[in-house]
Amino acid sequence: MKIIELKETITASNDRDAQELREELLRSGTLLINLMASPGAGKTTLLDRTIRDIGSRYKIGIIEADIDSDVDARALSALGVSAVQAHTDGMCHMDAGMTRTALEELTYDDKDLIFLENVGNLICPAEFDTGAGRNVMILSVPEGDDKPLKYPLMFTKSDVLLITKTDAVSIFDFDFDKCEERVRKLNPDILIFRVCAKNGKGMDAWEEWLEEQAGSWGK
Protein backbone atom coordinates (compact mmCIF):
# COMPACT_ATOMS: atom_id res chain seq x y z
CA MET A 1 0.00 0.00 0.00
CA LYS A 2 1.16 3.51 -0.80
CA ILE A 3 0.38 6.64 1.13
CA ILE A 4 -1.29 9.19 -1.14
CA GLU A 5 -1.86 12.75 0.00
CA LEU A 6 -5.24 14.19 -0.97
CA LYS A 7 -5.75 17.38 1.03
CA GLU A 8 -9.25 17.62 -0.40
CA THR A 9 -12.38 18.63 1.48
CA ILE A 10 -14.61 15.70 2.38
CA THR A 11 -17.45 17.04 0.24
CA ALA A 12 -15.26 17.68 -2.85
CA SER A 13 -17.35 15.35 -5.03
CA ASN A 14 -20.51 17.26 -4.12
CA ASP A 15 -18.78 20.60 -4.80
CA ARG A 16 -17.91 19.40 -8.31
CA ASP A 17 -21.46 18.13 -9.02
CA ALA A 18 -22.87 21.43 -7.75
CA GLN A 19 -20.62 23.50 -10.00
CA GLU A 20 -21.61 21.40 -13.03
CA LEU A 21 -25.30 21.85 -12.22
CA ARG A 22 -24.86 25.62 -11.76
CA GLU A 23 -23.25 25.89 -15.21
CA GLU A 24 -26.13 23.97 -16.81
CA LEU A 25 -28.65 26.26 -15.09
CA LEU A 26 -26.70 29.27 -16.32
CA ARG A 27 -26.90 27.97 -19.90
CA SER A 28 -30.66 27.42 -19.67
CA GLY A 29 -31.14 30.84 -18.03
CA THR A 30 -32.78 29.29 -14.97
CA LEU A 31 -32.01 30.98 -11.67
CA LEU A 32 -32.14 28.52 -8.79
CA ILE A 33 -32.58 30.13 -5.38
CA ASN A 34 -31.64 27.98 -2.39
CA LEU A 35 -33.83 29.11 0.49
CA MET A 36 -32.58 28.08 3.93
CA ALA A 37 -34.04 28.65 7.40
CA SER A 38 -35.08 26.99 10.65
CA PRO A 39 -38.39 25.13 10.81
CA GLY A 40 -41.16 27.65 11.27
CA ALA A 41 -39.17 30.70 10.12
CA GLY A 42 -41.78 31.29 7.41
CA LYS A 43 -40.19 29.96 4.21
CA THR A 44 -43.47 28.84 2.69
CA THR A 45 -45.32 32.04 3.71
CA LEU A 46 -42.54 34.17 2.19
CA LEU A 47 -42.61 32.17 -1.05
CA ASP A 48 -46.39 32.38 -1.18
CA ARG A 49 -46.32 36.19 -0.90
CA THR A 50 -43.42 36.60 -3.33
CA ILE A 51 -45.13 34.47 -5.97
CA ARG A 52 -48.41 36.36 -5.57
CA ASP A 53 -46.51 39.65 -6.04
CA ILE A 54 -44.20 38.92 -8.97
CA GLY A 55 -45.13 35.42 -10.13
CA SER A 56 -47.13 36.41 -13.19
CA ARG A 57 -44.00 37.75 -14.91
CA TYR A 58 -41.96 34.52 -14.64
CA LYS A 59 -42.17 30.82 -15.24
CA ILE A 60 -41.63 29.61 -11.71
CA GLY A 61 -40.89 26.21 -10.25
CA ILE A 62 -40.64 25.10 -6.65
CA ILE A 63 -38.76 22.25 -5.04
CA GLU A 64 -39.93 21.45 -1.54
CA ALA A 65 -37.36 19.50 0.43
CA ASP A 66 -38.66 17.77 3.48
CA ILE A 67 -37.76 14.63 5.26
CA ASP A 68 -41.33 13.48 4.70
CA SER A 69 -44.79 14.78 3.66
CA ASP A 70 -45.88 17.05 0.82
CA VAL A 71 -47.94 19.61 2.77
CA ASP A 72 -45.90 22.61 1.53
CA ALA A 73 -45.79 21.46 -2.10
CA ARG A 74 -49.57 21.15 -2.18
CA ALA A 75 -50.05 24.60 -0.62
CA LEU A 76 -47.81 26.25 -3.21
CA SER A 77 -49.23 24.30 -6.16
CA ALA A 78 -52.50 26.08 -5.41
CA LEU A 79 -50.84 29.28 -6.70
CA GLY A 80 -50.55 27.77 -10.15
CA VAL A 81 -46.78 27.22 -10.15
CA SER A 82 -45.21 23.82 -10.72
CA ALA A 83 -44.00 22.24 -7.51
CA VAL A 84 -42.26 18.97 -6.75
CA GLN A 85 -41.61 17.36 -3.42
CA ALA A 86 -38.05 16.15 -2.99
CA HIS A 87 -37.78 13.65 -0.19
CA THR A 88 -34.37 13.53 1.38
CA ASP A 89 -34.92 10.06 2.86
CA GLY A 90 -34.11 11.15 6.37
CA MET A 91 -31.17 13.40 5.48
CA CYS A 92 -31.11 16.81 7.05
CA HIS A 93 -30.05 18.68 3.90
CA MET A 94 -30.26 18.73 0.10
CA ASP A 95 -27.07 18.07 -1.87
CA ALA A 96 -26.31 18.62 -5.54
CA GLY A 97 -27.36 15.09 -6.56
CA MET A 98 -30.76 15.29 -4.87
CA THR A 99 -31.29 18.77 -6.31
CA ARG A 100 -30.53 17.52 -9.83
CA THR A 101 -33.04 14.68 -9.48
CA ALA A 102 -35.74 17.10 -8.31
CA LEU A 103 -34.92 19.60 -11.09
CA GLU A 104 -35.26 16.90 -13.71
CA GLU A 105 -38.60 15.82 -12.29
CA LEU A 106 -39.76 19.45 -12.39
CA THR A 107 -38.11 20.13 -15.80
CA TYR A 108 -36.00 23.23 -15.43
CA ASP A 109 -34.92 24.43 -18.88
CA ASP A 110 -38.36 26.00 -19.50
CA LYS A 111 -38.34 27.90 -16.14
CA ASP A 112 -36.93 31.36 -15.34
CA LEU A 113 -36.89 31.02 -11.60
CA ILE A 114 -36.86 28.01 -9.30
CA PHE A 115 -37.01 28.13 -5.52
CA LEU A 116 -35.49 25.28 -3.58
CA GLU A 117 -37.05 25.28 -0.13
CA ASN A 118 -34.30 23.45 1.72
CA VAL A 119 -34.83 21.33 4.85
CA GLY A 120 -35.64 23.48 7.90
CA ASN A 121 -32.29 23.51 9.67
CA LEU A 122 -29.55 26.14 10.17
CA ILE A 123 -26.62 23.73 10.24
CA CYS A 124 -26.47 20.98 7.61
CA PRO A 125 -27.83 22.81 4.53
CA ALA A 126 -24.97 25.31 4.87
CA GLU A 127 -22.41 22.54 4.44
CA PHE A 128 -23.64 21.23 1.10
CA ASP A 129 -23.57 23.21 -2.15
CA THR A 130 -26.82 22.48 -4.02
CA GLY A 131 -25.77 24.06 -7.30
CA ALA A 132 -28.03 27.07 -6.71
CA GLY A 133 -27.19 30.41 -8.29
CA ARG A 134 -27.99 32.34 -5.12
CA ASN A 135 -28.26 31.34 -1.47
CA VAL A 136 -30.89 33.12 0.58
CA MET A 137 -31.50 32.59 4.27
CA ILE A 138 -34.39 33.59 6.46
CA LEU A 139 -34.10 34.57 10.10
CA SER A 140 -37.41 35.34 11.74
CA VAL A 141 -37.70 37.84 14.57
CA PRO A 142 -38.98 35.28 17.14
CA GLU A 143 -35.76 33.25 16.70
CA GLY A 144 -33.66 36.06 18.20
CA ASP A 145 -30.84 38.38 17.12
CA ASP A 146 -28.14 36.07 18.53
CA LYS A 147 -28.49 33.40 15.82
CA PRO A 148 -25.48 34.71 13.79
CA LEU A 149 -23.32 33.89 16.82
CA LYS A 150 -24.72 30.38 17.14
CA TYR A 151 -24.87 29.32 13.48
CA PRO A 152 -22.09 31.34 11.79
CA LEU A 153 -21.59 29.09 8.74
CA MET A 154 -25.11 29.62 7.41
CA PHE A 155 -24.65 33.41 7.50
CA THR A 156 -21.25 33.11 5.81
CA LYS A 157 -22.64 31.06 2.90
CA SER A 158 -25.68 33.24 2.15
CA ASP A 159 -25.87 36.04 -0.44
CA VAL A 160 -29.02 37.46 1.12
CA LEU A 161 -30.49 37.50 4.62
CA LEU A 162 -34.21 38.11 4.97
CA ILE A 163 -35.23 39.11 8.47
CA THR A 164 -38.89 38.12 8.55
CA LYS A 165 -41.92 38.53 10.83
CA THR A 166 -40.83 42.11 11.54
CA ASP A 167 -44.36 42.81 12.77
CA ALA A 168 -43.59 40.67 15.84
CA VAL A 169 -40.70 42.86 17.04
CA SER A 170 -42.61 44.48 19.91
CA ILE A 171 -43.11 41.07 21.52
CA PHE A 172 -39.65 39.59 21.03
CA ASP A 173 -37.06 42.34 21.76
CA PHE A 174 -35.18 41.78 18.53
CA ASP A 175 -32.32 44.27 18.04
CA PHE A 176 -32.08 44.76 14.25
CA ASP A 177 -28.89 46.84 14.35
CA LYS A 178 -27.06 44.44 16.64
CA CYS A 179 -28.15 41.48 14.52
CA GLU A 180 -27.04 43.13 11.27
CA GLU A 181 -23.69 44.14 12.77
CA ARG A 182 -23.08 40.51 13.84
CA VAL A 183 -24.03 39.23 10.39
CA ARG A 184 -21.81 41.71 8.53
CA LYS A 185 -18.82 40.73 10.64
CA LEU A 186 -19.26 37.18 9.37
CA ASN A 187 -20.10 38.19 5.82
CA PRO A 188 -19.40 41.81 4.76
CA ASP A 189 -20.99 41.32 1.29
CA ILE A 190 -24.37 39.98 2.45
CA LEU A 191 -27.52 41.89 1.52
CA ILE A 192 -30.06 42.24 4.33
CA PHE A 193 -33.78 42.93 3.86
CA ARG A 194 -36.27 43.40 6.68
CA VAL A 195 -39.60 42.04 5.56
CA CYS A 196 -43.02 41.00 6.75
CA ALA A 197 -44.72 38.58 4.35
CA LYS A 198 -47.99 38.94 6.23
CA ASN A 199 -48.49 42.72 5.90
CA GLY A 200 -46.18 43.15 2.89
CA LYS A 201 -43.83 45.64 4.55
CA GLY A 202 -40.35 45.64 2.97
CA MET A 203 -41.28 43.00 0.40
CA ASP A 204 -40.73 45.40 -2.52
CA ALA A 205 -36.96 45.75 -1.94
CA TRP A 206 -36.51 41.97 -1.75
CA GLU A 207 -38.64 41.40 -4.85
CA GLU A 208 -36.77 44.11 -6.74
CA TRP A 209 -33.47 42.35 -5.96
CA LEU A 210 -34.96 39.02 -7.02
CA GLU A 211 -36.17 40.42 -10.34
CA GLU A 212 -32.77 41.98 -10.99
CA GLN A 213 -31.06 38.63 -10.38
CA ALA A 214 -33.54 36.69 -12.50
CA GLY A 215 -33.14 39.23 -15.30
CA SER A 216 -29.36 39.05 -15.42
CA TRP A 217 -28.86 35.31 -14.77
CA GLY A 218 -27.46 33.53 -17.80
CA LYS A 219 -27.86 36.56 -20.07
Added chain:
Amino acid sequence: MHEMGIVIHLAKTLDDFAKENHVTKIGSVTLSVGEVSGIVTDLFTDAWRYFSGKHPILEGSELRMEIIPAVTYCDGCQKTYGTVAHGRICPYCGSGETWLVKGNELIIKEISAETDDPAAVTDNK
Protein backbone atom coordinates in the same frame (compact mmCIF):
# COMPACT_ATOMS: atom_id res chain seq x y z
CA MET B 1 -27.20 13.68 12.72
CA HIS B 2 -25.52 14.86 9.52
CA GLU B 3 -22.64 12.39 9.93
CA MET B 4 -24.26 9.90 7.54
CA GLY B 5 -24.67 12.57 4.86
CA ILE B 6 -21.04 13.57 5.18
CA VAL B 7 -19.87 9.94 5.10
CA ILE B 8 -21.81 9.40 1.86
CA HIS B 9 -19.99 12.36 0.29
CA LEU B 10 -16.65 11.23 1.66
CA ALA B 11 -17.17 7.81 0.05
CA LYS B 12 -18.11 9.43 -3.24
CA THR B 13 -15.09 11.76 -3.18
CA LEU B 14 -12.85 8.74 -2.55
CA ASP B 15 -14.57 6.73 -5.31
CA ASP B 16 -13.97 9.58 -7.77
CA PHE B 17 -10.34 9.85 -6.69
CA ALA B 18 -9.85 6.09 -7.04
CA LYS B 19 -11.25 6.06 -10.57
CA GLU B 20 -9.03 8.93 -11.69
CA ASN B 21 -5.88 7.52 -10.11
CA HIS B 22 -6.08 3.79 -10.83
CA VAL B 23 -6.60 2.96 -7.17
CA THR B 24 -7.94 -0.57 -6.73
CA LYS B 25 -8.21 -0.80 -2.95
CA ILE B 26 -8.12 1.67 -0.09
CA GLY B 27 -6.58 0.41 3.15
CA SER B 28 -6.97 3.44 5.37
CA VAL B 29 -8.29 6.97 5.23
CA THR B 30 -6.93 9.77 7.40
CA LEU B 31 -9.10 12.82 7.98
CA SER B 32 -8.20 16.15 9.56
CA VAL B 33 -11.22 17.08 11.63
CA GLY B 34 -11.54 20.46 13.31
CA GLU B 35 -12.53 20.30 16.97
CA VAL B 36 -15.61 22.45 16.30
CA SER B 37 -16.41 21.19 12.81
CA GLY B 38 -19.67 19.77 14.10
CA ILE B 39 -18.64 16.14 13.59
CA VAL B 40 -19.36 13.71 16.39
CA THR B 41 -16.43 11.36 15.83
CA ASP B 42 -18.06 8.25 17.36
CA LEU B 43 -21.18 8.68 15.23
CA PHE B 44 -19.00 9.37 12.22
CA THR B 45 -17.05 6.15 12.76
CA ASP B 46 -20.30 4.16 13.10
CA ALA B 47 -21.65 5.70 9.90
CA TRP B 48 -18.34 4.93 8.17
CA ARG B 49 -18.41 1.29 9.28
CA TYR B 50 -21.92 0.88 7.91
CA PHE B 51 -21.40 2.73 4.66
CA SER B 52 -17.88 1.70 3.70
CA GLY B 53 -19.11 -1.91 3.63
CA LYS B 54 -21.30 -0.97 0.68
CA HIS B 55 -18.34 0.26 -1.41
CA PRO B 56 -16.09 -2.58 -2.64
CA ILE B 57 -13.08 -0.26 -2.84
CA LEU B 58 -13.49 0.87 0.79
CA GLU B 59 -14.59 -2.38 2.39
CA GLY B 60 -12.66 -3.16 5.55
CA SER B 61 -10.68 0.06 5.38
CA GLU B 62 -9.64 1.84 8.54
CA LEU B 63 -10.79 5.37 9.32
CA ARG B 64 -8.36 7.60 11.25
CA MET B 65 -9.25 11.03 12.48
CA GLU B 66 -6.68 13.62 13.47
CA ILE B 67 -8.25 16.40 15.49
CA ILE B 68 -7.27 19.99 14.74
CA PRO B 69 -7.63 22.04 17.95
CA ALA B 70 -9.97 25.02 17.68
CA VAL B 71 -8.43 28.45 18.27
CA THR B 72 -10.30 31.72 18.71
CA TYR B 73 -8.92 35.23 18.20
CA CYS B 74 -10.05 38.16 20.34
CA ASP B 75 -10.57 41.53 18.64
CA GLY B 76 -10.52 43.23 22.02
CA CYS B 77 -7.01 42.26 23.20
CA GLN B 78 -5.56 40.63 20.05
CA LYS B 79 -4.85 37.36 21.90
CA THR B 80 -5.77 33.84 20.88
CA TYR B 81 -7.18 31.12 23.14
CA GLY B 82 -8.61 27.58 23.04
CA THR B 83 -12.19 27.70 21.78
CA VAL B 84 -13.48 24.57 23.50
CA ALA B 85 -12.25 25.58 26.97
CA HIS B 86 -13.51 29.17 26.90
CA GLY B 87 -16.20 29.49 24.22
CA ARG B 88 -17.09 32.87 22.81
CA ILE B 89 -15.97 35.08 25.69
CA CYS B 90 -12.26 35.94 25.80
CA PRO B 91 -10.68 34.60 29.05
CA TYR B 92 -8.11 37.47 29.06
CA CYS B 93 -10.25 40.56 28.67
CA GLY B 94 -13.88 39.33 28.79
CA SER B 95 -14.70 40.65 25.31
CA GLY B 96 -17.32 38.89 23.21
CA GLU B 97 -15.81 40.24 19.97
CA THR B 98 -14.06 37.00 19.14
CA TRP B 99 -13.63 34.94 15.95
CA LEU B 100 -12.72 31.38 15.14
CA VAL B 101 -9.24 31.15 13.54
CA LYS B 102 -9.17 27.40 12.98
CA GLY B 103 -11.00 24.29 14.07
CA ASN B 104 -13.88 23.91 11.61
CA GLU B 105 -11.92 21.96 8.96
CA LEU B 106 -13.10 18.70 7.39
CA ILE B 107 -10.30 17.51 5.13
CA ILE B 108 -9.22 14.18 3.68
CA LYS B 109 -5.53 14.33 4.54
CA GLU B 110 -4.28 11.09 3.01
CA ILE B 111 -5.16 7.53 2.14
CA SER B 112 -3.15 4.34 1.93
CA ALA B 113 -4.01 2.55 -1.27
CA GLU B 114 -3.16 -0.14 -3.76
CA THR B 115 -2.90 0.92 -7.36
CA ASP B 116 -2.51 -0.86 -10.68
CA ASP B 117 -0.64 2.07 -12.20
CA PRO B 118 2.20 3.20 -9.92
CA ALA B 119 3.14 6.03 -12.29
CA ALA B 120 -0.24 7.70 -11.90
CA VAL B 121 0.08 7.85 -8.14
CA THR B 122 3.66 9.09 -8.18
CA ASP B 123 2.59 11.88 -10.52
CA ASN B 124 -0.16 12.83 -8.16
CA LYS B 125 2.16 13.27 -5.18
